[in-house]
Each structure stands twice: as C-alpha cells, then as structure tokens.
Amino acid sequence: xxxxxxxxxxxxxxxxxxxxxxxxxxxxxxxxxxxxxxxxxxxxxxxxxxxxxxxxxxxxxxxxxxxxxxxxxxxxxxxxxxx
Amino acid sequence: xxxxxxxxxxxxxxxxxxxxxxxxxxxxxxxxxxxxxxxxxxxxxxxxxxxxxxxxxxxxxxxxxxxxxxxxxxxxxxxxxxxxxxxxxxxxxxxxxxxxxxxxxxx
Numbered sequence: 001x002x003x004x005x006x007x008x009x010x011x012x013x014x015x016x017x018x019x020x021x022x023x024x025x026x027x028x029x030x031x032x033x034x035x036x037x038x039x040x041x042x043x044x045x046x047x048x049x050x051x052x053x054x055x056x057x058x059x060x061x062x063x064x065x066x067x068x069x070x071x072x073x074x075x076x077x078x079x080x081x082x083x
Numbered sequence: 084x085x086x087x088x089x090x091x092x093x094x095x096x097x098x099x100x101x102x103x104x105x106x107x108x109x110x111x112x113x114x115x116x117x118x119x120x121x122x123x124x125x126x127x128x129x130x131x132x133x134x135x136x137x138x139x140x141x142x143x144x145x146x147x148x149x150x151x152x153x154x155x156x157x158x159x160x161x162x163x164x165x166x167x168x169x170x171x172x173x174x175x176x177x178x179x180x181x182x183x184x185x186x187x188x189x190x
Contacts, residue, residue: 007094014105014124021109021117028171032117035163036108039125039156040101046132046149047094050140058148065152069159073166080170 004051011047014040031075038068090135097131100124114171118164125160129153 018040021033042065049057101124108120133153136146173179 003091003094007098010098011101014101017105017109028114028167028174029117031167032114032121033108035167036105036121039121039160040105042152042156043097043101043124043128043132046152050136050145055142055145058145058152062148062152062155065155069155069163072163076163076166076170080173
C-alpha cells in the first residue's frame with residue numbers, strides 16, 4: 001500500500017460529514033453536501049488512479065468533475081424554479 | 084528521498100484540508116456559511132495533489148490530466164457556488180436580482 005492509496009483512504013473519510021449534511025437539513029443544504037461530495041470524490045479517484053498506476057482511471061475522475069458541475073447547476077436551477 | 088518527503092507532505096496537506104473542510108461543512112448552520120467550505124478542497128487540495136504528481140509521476144500525460152481536473156474544479160467551483168447561493172436567495176426572498184441594495188451585516 002503506497003502513500004497515494006493511504007491518502008485516498010484518508011480523504012474518503014471526508015465523505016462521512018458530506019453524507020450527514022445530505023441526510024439532514026433543507027434541500028439547498030443537501031445540494032451543498034452533494035457538491036462537496038463530487039469534489040471530494042474527484043480527488044479520491046485522482047489519488048486512486050495514481051495509487052494503482054492506471055492512467056485510464058484519470059478519465060473517470062475527469063468525468064466526475066465535469067458531471068458533478070453540470071449536475072449541481074441543474075439541481076440549483078431546479079430548486080430555484082420549481083421546489 | 085527529498086522528493087518522497089515532499090510528496091508525503093503535499094498529500095497530507097491535501098487530505099487534512101479536505102477532511103477539515105468536510106467537518107466544517109457539517110458544523111455550519113447556514114447555507115451561505117456551508118458554501119464557503121467547498122472552496123478549500125477544490126483549490127488547495129487539488130493543487131497539492133497536482134504538485135505531488137508533478138514531483139512523483141514520470142508520465143506527463145497523467146500530470147496533464149490531473150492538472151485539467153484541478154483546473155475544472157477550481158474554476159467551476161466559483162460558478163456552482165454562485166448558482167447555489169442564488170437559488171437559496173430566490174427560495175428565501177422570491178426574486179432575483181434583489182430589489183433592495185444588499186448590505187454587509189456588521190457583527
């Protein structure tokens with residue numbers, strides 16, 4: 001187990017407070033938790049890609065960063081207009 | 084040896100910043116306060132990981148992809164934070180842009 005995988009495991013702990021925020025509070029609070037989860041997950045996937053020495057895995061992190069941004073914007077617009 | 088230590092320190096900073104920001108997100112009460120805690124992982128965390136990759140990784144393609152991810156996280160974070168704050172404001176006040184001039188609350 002190298003330093004990258006240890007860092008990925010440590011960074012995964014940040015998902016617990018994000019899950020707590022997503023499970024409690026109002027709709028916008030939950031959206032903030034979701035956005036934070038997308039950022040943390042992108043970084044965890046980045047560390048895992050380096051830890052496993054697979055260049056292909058970087059694309060997964062890149063996809064999540066882009067889709068997390070798009071999803072957050074759509075949710076924000078939805079909450080603003082309809083909910 | 085020095086490169087190894089530099090990588091470990093940079094990764095430790097990234098992990099620490101991310102975990103503390105997540106805890107801060109859970110502790111804060113207001114949405115506007117919570118929104119501030121998305122920025123540190125997207126900026127400091129991502130930049131520290133890219134710097135560690137720059138030192139430790141020999142494949143430049145991997146470093147380029149990581150830098151692209153850090154770029155997206157850094158600049159899109161500002162956009163999404165604004166969109167979320169605006170959505171919250173509209174849900175509270177019912178209109179955008181605000182009719183009255185916004186004032187900074189003096190503590």
